[in-house]
Amino acid sequence: QLQLQESGPRLVKPSETLSLTCTVSGGSISSSSYYWGWIRQAPGKGLECIGSIFYTGTTYYNPSLRSRVTISVDTSNNQFSLKLTSVTAADTAVYYCARESPITGSLWGQGALVTVSS
């Protein structure tokens, strides 16, 4: 059964870079059937797509975050990663990684709460 697990620092200082990695188990990240995405949810708010990546490295970003976001994939370790630069308190959120199917919707990790604070 496919599982996704987010890892990385849970506390980031303002103006610094938020970095998270999603490790995929129970399935290959190199499948041509899926995208691999990052979604965040600020406390008490709705879901916001950050961006997605295909195993070839093709990326798709939310236009509102594009200037600060980089998503990369490491097929040898079955992982993909998120970097968000110049963070502020507004970037405090639960960050989810997900397997995104263009056929049947998305399967999510448990999420990682990242707090931006000095």
Add this chain to the structure above:
Amino acid sequence: DIVMTQSPDSLAVSLGERATINCKSSRSVLYSSNNKNYLAWYQQRPGQPPKLLIYWASTRESGVPDRFSGSGSGTDFTLTISSLQAEDVAVYYCQQYFTTPPYTFGQGTKLEIK
């Protein structure tokens, strides 16, 4: 980008009664070549990640109770819970996956017990 708009923002329904949540997309998510609507519904219970309930607008994910059903086509969709149970208290989201990512979400509908 396709904008997804849900209504209502919140809903209170008595146990055993029907709950209906609506979702409207800013343009059609019906793919004419296969007549499939690229629209999913998710349930998010407090402290949990979203869980896929329905894809292709009306196909229940494996293991989802049959009191959950989805309907609609093109730009207008509905999630119906036929007989509300206590465990159905959650926030529900629709999502389009018609375009390339990012697959945009509605703003969510909070479902509570009356």
